[in-house]
Amino acid sequence: MSAVTITALAISTSVVIASLVRRHFIDSVRIGTRLVFPYRIPLDKHICILGPTRSGKSTLVRAMIKELSRKYVVTVLDWHGEYAGILPTLPTSAIKIELNRLPPKLLTEILGFGLGLNEPSMYMLYRIIRDGNYSSFNDLIGKIDNYLVNTRTEAEMKAAILRRLEYSASNIGSGIVSIDRLMEGDSIIDLSDLTIIEEKRLVSSLILASMYMHYMRKGLIERGVRHILIIEEAQNLLNADESGYSIIDHVIMELAKYGLRAVLVSNVIPKSSLLKHCNVVLFKINPELLGDEISISRDLIKRLGEMSAEEVLVITNGNITRVRPVRSTMSPKHIVVRKLEIRSRNVHTIDEDVKKKAVANNNEGENNNGGTINQGNSNINNGGNNGIATVSKALNLVGVDNAKNGSSMSDDSPFKKQVMELEKEVINLRDRINEIERILEADEKIIEKILELDDKLKNNQA
Template sequence: MWILAALALLALLLLTGEGVLVGLRWGVPVFLPLDRHVVVLGPTRSGKSRLAKKIVRRSGLPALILDWVGEYDLGLRVDARHLRYDLRGFDKKLLAEIIGLSLNLNEPSIYFLYRAVRNAEVKRIGDVLEALESFLVTSRAEVEMRAAIARRLEYIVEVLERGRVPLDLLLRLRRTVVIDLSRLRLYEEKVLVSLFVLALLYDRVQKEGVSRQPRKLLVVDEAQNVIKRGDVVRHLVFESAKFGLRVLLVTNEVPPDDVLVHSYIIITRPHMMYKLQTKRSALVIDNKVVEMKIV
């Protein structure tokens, strides 16, 4: 029965001819539609990044790529240490959530950070630290909480305050841009930059209005480090689709179920932990599995 379903899906893809070529089945092209987000799933060294680069090239869309380990040799390449962040107008609750999730803060600490920045003028990341240090505390517990947050935030601010390349300018470009995260030493720095990019890009595409057609790709390499950061992150990913942004999540871990429901899945190499009935590379659309050779 599943063979008939796979054949029907393959026939549909071939008849429409829409999407990006990703593989061959029995010598016949298999296309990936771009009307949803995409998860590229596979174990280490199974060709995930190589396939992601092919999808970017073949889509013809401008792409923003978060390159965790320095594998993407496409377009304009920018060292993440050189980015400058304009946080004017940034939602304070979202700002506190993003910083808190990046630093693995608990809920009370995130709320404390929000209280500190709620009425402060925040133009850059350093302003967050200044608002935190000047925030009036009323108990010893709050003194200790403020010190703990400031200590962890200070390490990141020292790195991210040096940039001169406006991130907002890169988000406006109609070409492929690679943000190289590999030069950042701390894991928390990479996560924070990734979440800032996601949030600011979402804000930009939202202002451009609703679009049923894809207008831009966001490629998140090592996406397991980002997507598991909480509901606010997944909300930004889900909602961005209605504004023409397609997110390509490149990961070696199976994402949460709500991510899978909103995405097409490409498996570069099967693994017992993925719990999908396929013996080779495959495209999964609406629970239908089309085995293929990736090209």
């Protein structure tokens, strides 16, 4: 091998190593490999993962969840229940959304977006709720129902608002786990128990707004990253209006200054202007299938044609890089609460000793049913241990795992902890072995190319 070839290889290697070191010491997450080196995407912006159905987005997101949950608080809005059990999982019926903590103007915008209200209906809704005297959807529906109208047009708008609100929000936000409690630890919010898309849009929008107000009340501007929010089927939240901007875009962009980064997973390229503020991971897609409203550059079209189905294009700060994405088949390790019905509001009066005993009994039951709780028909009240156990378990699913030890259970058994630590080590070893195998395969190809180049140089010199 000639000195020129060796020098060129040394320079390129030093550049790659310097880039890897820089990426390692900033907030970033590994999304794949480039040549033989791990490729990490920075978390200086939100991330948008785009690709058609069954292109590999979910397996990439699983791998990202695995790494991100070791360092940050991770919250997942799971539209179809495909990530259930990877982190502590709660249904939407367990989430308590406190409407009185949302200012009337913000709540009006969120309800208008989630329910698809037009401008006159949104203005009427604001006039009804602007005094802020509400705490639940039942209060909200009551205020609207009791509002006196003067014209037939107002009566029709009032009826339309009530019909949509009762249809979409009658079973939302009456749980026991508050947004503040939810944000203390890793969690997956399973939206698959909601049957219509309007319900899912409304719940997702309300959770985003509640997170925004949570950080806004704290008022702590964060230059780094503290919280990762992963939103599946994000195209349902990023359908912008004619201006290319919506209240959801505003909330997501504002959350960035408080240290929250959103990972938006979509099977279409949204029209939202939020894309300009994201690092993009683009799976292979046929540009001819894009609508006339979506325009992409000729360079990007060319690169999409050159990449294979097993590669993605990573677009960061104007640079386009071809990367082979990491795949993960994480198996569920945490408890999944499928459904939670609450018929009593006096849960806070339960004696603590009784709650501890109920949790212990509930843990024993989980060992027999594979770690899944299905309480669709249970009554929760102060006199029933089954109901108390369900409440206690739901409360302990989130906010306990701040140490990132991979466990959502409150059992202090040393033997159980040792078993879980061994399981984690085995999983890590398997991942390392797979990574080494991929690197060795790539090394063989590189060595073959170097030998070919060396032979060509020798022939040219001869």
